[in-house]
Amino acid sequence: MDITTQKPAAPPAAPGPAAPVDKRAARGATRPGDRIFLGLSRGSGIFVLVLMAAIAAFLTYRASIAISENEANFFTSFDWNPSGIPPEFGIAVLAFGTVVSSIIAMVIAVPVSVGIALFITHYAPRRLGGLIAYVIDLLAAVPSIVYGLWGALFLVPHLEGLYGWLDDYLGWTGIFEWNDGAPRSLFTVGILLAIMILPIITNVSREVFRQVPRMHEEAALALGATRWEVIRMSVLPFGRSGVISASMLGLGRALGETMAVAMVLSSSFDINASLLDTGGGTFAQNIASKFNEATEMGRDALIASGLVLFVITLLVNGAARLIIARRKEYSGANA
Amino acid sequence: MAKRIDVSGLNAYYGSFLAIEDISMTVEPRSVTAFIGPSGCGKSTFLRTLNRMHEVTPGGRVDGKVMLDDENLYGAGIDPVAVRREVGMVFQRPNPFPTMSVYDNVAAGLRLNGKYKKSELDDVVEKSLRGANLWNEVKDRLNKPGSGLSGGQQQRLCIARAIAVEPNVLLMDEPCSALDPISTLAIEDLIGELKEQFTIVIVTHNMQQAARVSDRTAFFNLAAVGQPGKLIEIDDTERIFSNPSVQATEDYISGRFG
Numbered sequence: 001m002d003i004t005t006q007k008p009a010a011p012p013a014a015p016g017p018a019a020p021v022d023k024r025a026a027r028g029a030t031r032p033g034d035r036i037f038l039g040l041s042r043g044s045g046i047f048v049l050v051l052m053a054a055i056a057a058f059l060t061y062r063a064s065i066a067i068s069e070n071e072a073n074f075f076t077s078f079d080w081n082p083s084g085i086p087p088e089f090g091i092a093v094l095a096f097g098t099v100v101s102s103i104i105a106m107v108i109a110v111p112v113s114v115g116i117a118l119f120i121t122h123y124a125p126r127r128l129g130g131l132i133a134y135v136i137d138l139l140a141a142v143p144s145i146v147y148g149l150w151g152a153l154f155l156v157p158h159l160e161g162l163y164g165w166l167d168d169y170l171g172w173t174g175i176f177e178w179n180d181g182a183p184r185s186l187f188t189v190g191i192l193l194a195i196m197i198l199p200i201i202t203n204v205s206r207e208v209f210r211q212v213p214r215m216h217e218e219a220a221l222a223l224g225a226t227r228w229e230v231i232r233m234s235v236l237p238f239g240r241s242g243v244i245s246a247s248m249l250g251l252g253r254a255l256g257e258t259m260a261v262a263m264v265l266s267s268s269f270d271i272n273a274s275l276l277d278t279g280g281g282t283f284a285q286n287i288a289s290k291f292n293e294a295t296e297m298g299r300d301a302l303i304a305s306g307l308v309l310f311v312i313t314l315l316v317n318g319a320a321r322l323i324i325a326r327r328k329e330y331s332g333a334n335a
Numbered sequence: 336m337a338k339r340i341d342v343s344g345l346n347a348y349y350g351s352f353l354a355i356e357d358i359s360m361t362v363e364p365r366s367v368t369a370f371i372g373p374s375g376c377g378k379s380t381f382l383r384t385l386n387r388m389h390e391v392t393p394g395g396r397v398d399g400k401v402m403l404d405d406e407n408l409y410g411a412g413i414d415p416v417a418v419r420r421e422v423g424m425v426f427q428r429p430n431p432f433p434t435m436s437v438y439d440n441v442a443a444g445l446r447l448n449g450k451y452k453k454s455e456l457d458d459v460v461e462k463s464l465r466g467a468n469l470w471n472e473v474k475d476r477l478n479k480p481g482s483g484l485s486g487g488q489q490q491r492l493c494i495a496r497a498i499a500v501e502p503n504v505l506l507m508d509e510p511c512s513a514l515d516p517i518s519t520l521a522i523e524d525l526i527g528e529l530k531e532q533f534t535i536v537i538v539t540h541n542m543q544q545a546a547r548v549s550d551r552t553a554f555f556n557l558a559a560v561g562q563p564g565k566l567i568e569i570d571d572t573e574r575i576f577s578n579p580s581v582q583a584t585e586d587y588i589s590g591r592f593g
Contacts, residue, residue, distance in 0.1 A: 216433065218426065224421075237433075
């Protein structure tokens with residue numbers, strides 16, 4: 001009411017008291033407040049695109065310098081000698097190590113996270129659930145360097161038992177053969193990454209499971225479903241796309257994790273048949289360990305490997321979106 | 336199939352709050368009984384005690400006896416999951432499983448109960464959808480998501496889902512309150528057909544609906560907000576709507592309160 005009556009009394013004054021002026025000023029799309037906000041939000045949106053393009057352009061430019069000088073096959077070579085004459089380097093080892101350690105991490109972390117999230121939302125008494133959720137939040141806040149320290153000083157020395165057991169029972173597969181080397185392998189990295197990505201997957205899954213409409217759960221209950229059947233019929237289908245998104249967030253972190261991997265892995269430029277063999281490397285770990293002492297050419301080569309990691313991450317996210325979109329008409333969103 | 340429900344001295348609580356007090360009534364097999372009464376009088380709560388859904392709500396608990404023929408639903412050693420397989424329920428808002436197809440929605444209850452051959456499932460799905468007067472509308476899209484149907488179709492899908500497991504009793508909690516008049520009419524016609532096979536209990540806010548579909552009507556009321564709801568009277572529907580024995584019932588029906 002008094003907005004309209006006061007309108008003439010408010011001339012657009014100094015920039016200081018801008019907010020009250022906005023409130024009283026003209027109506028419709030030409031309000032200064034609307035325009036400022038529109039400009040800000042549009043600017044932020046465009047900024048993100050520009051930033052993304054700038055990163056891609058930078059990576060591509062520096063990478064192209066290195067790749068054009070490279071005498072070895074960039075994708076299949078096992079060498080990393082960008083400062084040599086001629087320079088020879090390839091990302092095969094890094095791509096293998098990154099993908100394998102991330103897969104191990106996902107295989108361990110996704111089921112455990114979904115289990116924890118279901119326990120918190122559907123099984124645990126409210127207080128216990130809250131406590132667990134709080135502890136998980138704390139885990140998410142631990143810096144990765146601390147995980148790295150813990151991994152190197154505690155996890156590695158304590159994994160020999162597990163390695164021996166895997167070798168005894170699964171050694172015949174070849175993948176779990178152990179030659180009694182130090183457990184600083186891709187497998188250990190996978191376990192550590194699993195622990196690191198567990199909180200984010202758990203937290204996002206928990207939120208999704210909490211949002212399952214009560215009426216979907218009651219539909220299952222009224223049919224005579226047990227608690228597990230309610231989860232299978234209502235909760236998991238509803239939460240499916242959310243769990244996929246959560247997993248992709250976790251995977252993104254696993255793919256790019258740097259310090260913790262560098263501290264735990266005893267890196268080398270070869271691909272081992274067994275996951276338990278010491279050695280291997282990942283993109284991020286390789287960049288972190290080599291960047292400081294790299295020559296100009298070495299840095300460009302590292303940037304080229306970074307570009308590949310960038311592309312892999314984009315592909316993974318695209319794949320996740322495809323999976324989610326394919327099931328869209330069955331999602332809970334239209335119910 | 337259809338069984339008699341015999342309730343005696345039933346109280347239901349939410350935590351320490353007594354929501355309904357000392358309810359006793361008998362519901363005859365192969366009949367429709369309507370529960371009417373003002374909001375908050377506990378008719379939905381009472382309905383949910385008949386298939387042990389009340390205790391699913393945090394803090395919900397019940398004492399008293401609900402006999403289904405000669406079995407006490409609240410007796411020692413009775414599994415609530417087994418009770419719910421015997422007493423089906425249809426909810427206020429249509430709630431088909433959104434991630435399942437029409438077919439899978441109807442088959443969901445059977446799949447819980449054990450292994451069936453594809454041909455057996457096909458038969459039950461068709462029979463249930465026909466029973467819910469939905470077959471002709473969905474027979475060409477059995478594999479499309481159930482959530483893509485209209486509201487009225489979804490509610491009939493939920494009815495098909497409930498009757499597919501051949502329960503003894505079918506509970507309906509305001510099944511038409513989210514539907515338009517034409518869908519409502521379809522459901523009401525369906526209720527008339529279903530009572531040939533099932534004992535039906537329906538909660539409704541619509542008194543014309545109670546008069547149209549039910550054989551018996553129970554009127555619930557509460558003295559004041561915060562007081563427990565009580566059963567005021569239950570009688571033949573005709574009598575309740577023409578010449579009820581309690582004044583409060585007449586006041587409610589004639590629109591003088593509530």
